[in-house]
Amino acid sequence: MSFTVWYNTRCPVCDAGITHQKRRLIAAVKAGAIEFRDINHEPEALASCGATLDQIRRRLHVIDENGKLVVGADVAIEIWRRTPGEHWLATLTGNRVVKPVTRFVYDRFADLLYAWNKRRGHW
Template sequence: MQAPEPPASEPAVVYYNSACPVCDAGVRGQRERMRGCVIEWRDVHAEPELAAQLGIDIEQLHERLHVRDASGRMLSGDRAFAALWAATPGQRWLAPLVRSMHWLAGPLYKLLARLLYRWNRRRGHW
């Protein structure tokens, strides 16, 4: 009897906010490092309808990085970064480090994301 084939996985999808200058610069750098990786990049500023399609509040999409991994799980914040780094040549070592320190990385990311989000709103970036 032949073993069943594993289910086909979809490419990972990164949901980011290009209206945030800091986020946009970070994503541009990450895209460069991930050149050749199978990944889709979706800008929630240019495609606000993604919020309804994903069932995620648009403000959350503006505030935090989101990644749908190849298995279909939606990750945000530090877990989204860990998923990206796990697939990035030269940065793979960061993924287990961030995952093992989620107790610190999670709250720290949320704090920094909230402050950056507020700064962007005051500056009128969206």
């Protein structure tokens, strides 16, 4: 099983960020170690995990190699950990002292971005 990232391509900010990461992770994508999937094409994909379409549009979601659901800032940290040249960012934002702040900032930004996308009709 690969590391499968679920995200919202209809959000211009999310789509640009994931497009950037896909380019940085091209070898891992080609090898099948990481996969990026648009939740808009499979809106019920994570229903069995209890994740709604709106929750996935609001925050990144991952099904990791062990079948575990990971959400939000922890997804971003894991992506950076796997991205060449960005491991330092994962180390900085994912250490036990800073991680609570990382999660708080990510969640507030995700909430603002979600509201902006709804107002702009990016659904």
